[in-house]
Amino acid sequence: MFRSFWAGLARINPISTHVAPVSDAGSRCLEDVGRLNIPVAELDAADLIGRDMIERGRHLARQDRWAELSAEIQAADQARTTAPDGLPIADLLAFGARSDVVLAAEHALSDGGAIAEYDLLGGISELEGVKQDHPDDPMIALIVALAHIDLAWAWRGTALDAALPPLHRSRCAAHFDRAAAILPECRKALPDSPVVAAADCALLAGQRTKRARVADQYERLISLDPRNHRHMRAMGSHLLPRWFGSYEELEVQALRNAANTRDTWGAGGYTWVQFDAIALDEQACARLDIEYFLEGLRDIVQRMPDQKTINLLASYCAITVQNGFGLDDKADLVRSQIREAAQWLIRDHLTELHPLIWAHAANGFNNSVRVNSPERFAARGQRDALRAIGDLFREELRNGTDVTFTPSGLQLTSH
Template identity: 70%
Template sequence: MQPEDVVGHKLIERGRHLARQDLWDELSQEMHAADAARKVTPCGQPVVDLLAFGARSDVVLAVEHALSDGKAIQEYDLLCGISELENEYRLHSGDPMIGLVVALTHIDMAWAWRGTATDATLPPLHSARCAAHFDRAAAVLPLCQSRLADSPALAAAECALLASQPQAQARVAQKYEALIALDPQNQRHMRAMGTHLLPRWFGSHQELEVQALRIAAQTHSVWGAGGYTWVQFDAIALDDDALAQVDVEYFLEGLCDIVHRRPDQQMINLLAAYCAITLQKRAGTNPKADEAREQICEAAQWLIRDHMTELHPMIWAHAADGFNNSLRINSPERFAARGHTDALRAISDLFREELRSGQSVTFTPSGLQFSGN
């Protein structure tokens, strides 16, 4: 496990420990301090999110287990944990960070009830419980935001809640713009915005392009053209029609600006894995998209050759799964091993001529080095 993965694990365990020990004041203080300082892990994950995830994990996992067990659903198993969290929220006079934990728990529980069923096959009980949990989250979050209006964590939770609101189209761009203004350094918000602007969610290909340009202008002092790249990043990996219309030249300019501003190895591995693996997944399905795909994926060459000095297997493993944040990893060791294999395969494909000539490739602090014949 890479050091940055250890950091995230420890923060989740910290949140879990504080909740289990009923140290809610301490949890709230740590979450608020991390949120106010926009603290992130080396991977870019907000510290407040990891603490909140740990704090609610016991409750959410218990509900997920009860719903997947196949036995008769017991109300106690489903409501005991969230009732205790709601009680802590009341005892702490509506503390916004504890309210955030409560709201995120309700959102997680709503998705647990929703599962993977279609609207037509979702049982009435599941549909009703899903709606009730989303409604409760929607009631809690505005109260928290009224007390802590400049919180990126609360704004991000509001954006996450949009997925439950069919009439959210008119507010998606506005909500995400507000979130990005609060925390422009965190590219994850821009990536989520792009995904939610796809036609499959709340937007259109035209709106995706317009908003990507707007965010690039608004975040230019932070990312240069990178804001455009981040908004398009996941969207064009999911939707070939979006990829077919992307401004490839501007996207690549943004890629260069990102590397210039954030040349750390986590970022380089993320961008290289995206170009070498993620964006390649849908190749061959849309000729116009494939033209853009080929130009963007060529960036893997200079990213790896000129900038990569370390290999981060977990990032490459996530790249193969399209950076799916909901993915459950049962064995981090096997997951990382798969990422290591994928990375080496991609590097071998990129530098097959050098390898065929008998040269070997070595990662060094100054970049890749080729040695041998």
């Protein structure tokens, strides 16, 4: 489910800030302190691609323009187009199409209000009716299947299994079962569709058994869309012991993915699979092949040196992986080496700041985080980024050196 609407990054405006010395702030005047100058990518309402695509899907569904919606999803799926943060446009359109139904049910269930069963089933019944009206359209069938998966999660909520009411448990299972009944027709009609393969992976959550073929399902999805790192990251998370896998399988599949995607990512396929897993799990972090992970980081930068990717990797190394520091000695050793990678990422490759990426980094790039105000969210990310970058250049700044990021590289200027 998509909850963190991406605000695009369009105009670039420079900012300049003083960074106070750490140990002798009282003994030196502000004029003696260097300045940190870095262009910041601003929010632009015209470039909110992720949000616009969700609204586009919602609009077409509300207007009953289902054939047009289906065609747009299929075109985006075939072209593998993505929003700036890597979310596939086909997924965003499909979420918009079912969002009225899903969000209403989520609100009713989270509110705890006394709502009749008919009210909770009314929206999905209407979507089922649309599917019946378009019996030969696999994309519309996919929207209905994804709606059932979302509703299964709405019924499941965040309660522990033992505390889940029987009605919630049965409704969750029923929605997962209905999605599982629909998806084979989508798969048969569109065997090479990443959005359908991704739905198959989403369905795994309703099959919480060790027999679930998680790696096989994700391997198929990745083979269809190898340039989208989000699929690899999701596979790594689902291979943790808390879901379907084990630490041994996580390592094996990360290495296997690196081999399968070497032409696209070099060693980066290993890094992407481990990316979110080691941020979520102390033991996974402690067991990481850190040398190969860092080799993968460099290969990713070589193959995708755009500033969104550099900001993603730098914020991950500087903030995301450090959030669990102090919980495990072996994991902390790995974290320290990953934090060192932020040095060369920022010094050698960063030319502009993307605040939203840094804001998401603080939340572990968790898509379930609701972002009501992209502007405030971005402001928080900007503060975090400037603090992290300021710490990196602490000695230069307190010695009176101006640190300036330019399109051609970093410039250090003494007063």
